[in-house]
Amino acid sequence: MLRADCANCFGLCCVVPAYAASADFAITKPAGTPCPNLLADFRCGIHTQLRDRGFPGCTVYDCFGAGQQVAQHTYGGQDWRSSPEHAQEMFAVFPIVRELHELLWHLTEAQRHPAALSLHTELDELRVELARLAGLPPAELLALDVASRWQRADPLLSRVSELVRAEAPGPERRGADLIGADLRRKRLRGANLRGAYLIGANLREVDLGLADLIGADLRGADLRGADLSEALFLTQFQVNAAQGDTATRLPAGLDRPTHWSTTAPTARPGRAAGTRRRR
Numbered sequence: 001m002l003r004a005d006c007a008n009c010f011g012l013c014c015v016v017p018a019y020a021a022s023a024d025f026a027i028t029k030p031a032g033t034p035c036p037n038l039l040a041d042f043r044c045g046i047h048t049q050l051r052d053r054g055f056p057g058c059t060v061y062d063c064f065g066a067g068q069q070v071a072q073h074t075y076g077g078q079d080w081r082s083s084p085e086h087a088q089e090m091f092a093v094f095p096i097v098r099e100l101h102e103l104l105w106h107l108t109e110a111q112r113h114p115a116a117l118s119l120h121t122e123l124d125e126l127r128v129e130l131a132r133l134a135g136l137p138p139a140e141l142l143a144l145d146v147a148s149r150w151q152r153a154d155p156l157l158s159r160v161s162e163l164v165r166a167e168a169p170g171p172e173r174r175g176a177d178l179i180g181a182d183l184r185r186k187r188l189r190g191a192n193l194r195g196a197y198l199i200g201a202n203l204r205e206v207d208l209g210l211a212d213l214i215g216a217d218l219r220g221a222d223l224r225g226a227d228l229s230e231a232l233f234l235t236q237f238q239v240n241a242a243q244g245d246t247a248t249r250l251p252a253g254l255d256r257p258t259h260w261s262t263t264a265p266t267a268r269p270g271r272a273a274g275t276r277r278r279r
């Protein structure tokens with residue numbers, strides 16, 4: 001439910017957002033207009049060449065399963081091409097459902113942590129409510145105040161984070177500006193990195209176990225050889241935006257991006273192979 005199923009979507013992520021010509025997108029496209037590469041059957045005409053053709057941003061995006069939810073549930077399989085009277089409404093509904101699904105992703109993960117057992121009932125109540133909201137008809141979805149749900153969930157997720165990280169408390173770096181920082185020798189296990197700016201940061205071979213990464217900006221961060229297998233609140237979107245390799249360890253449920261390096265890191269001068277921090 002919370003993983004993208006493009007075969008059951010109507011290419012909503014190729015229509016709804018606006019794209020500005022940049023390193024991520026080769027073209028400028030206004031919001032609510034189909035990308036010229038979108039085929040009549042809603043497949044991408046350059047799917048296998050996205051990076052080579054100047055569309056790496058498309059390999060990063062993740063809808064948390066909102067695409068197929070809107071296409072198949074909210075609109076019962078009626079697509080915006082054959083039912084253009086629904087198009088604008090569908091395009092407005094999609095980002096709302098995406099936000100609900102992103103929140104559901106985090107709540108689902110939070111419930112998996114035994115250390116947060118005392119919060120499971122609260123987490124479950126909110127998760128069930130959000131799942132119900134995501135299934136509402138379009139008019140009710142458009143009237144939703146999604147921000148208030150995030151405000152309700154945020155302290156709950158923070159408490160989960162504190163309980164889980166209590167096993168190995170790390171540094172407090174919430175919202176820190178770590179853009180381009182060399183963090184290879186920093187202890188980040190159990191760190192609070194909520195909302196941290198890690199754009200282009202060097203996290204090579206760093207142990208990020210039990211580090212809270214909710215909302216952290218990992219665009220271009222070097223995760224080669226890093227251990228994120230126990231990281232908290234990591235999403236496929238964040239992983240896709242970073243750089244990694246075959247030695248990068250990811251949590252269960254997240255996929256290794258196909259555009260990541262297929263080679264393992266080599267030992268660097270002055271640091272012997274196998275010196276990654278042990279748990």
Ligand code: SF4
Nearest residue numbers: 014035037038044058
């Ligand atoms: S290039 Fe392909 S994946 Fe990217 S927006 Fe256009 S159709 Fe969608």
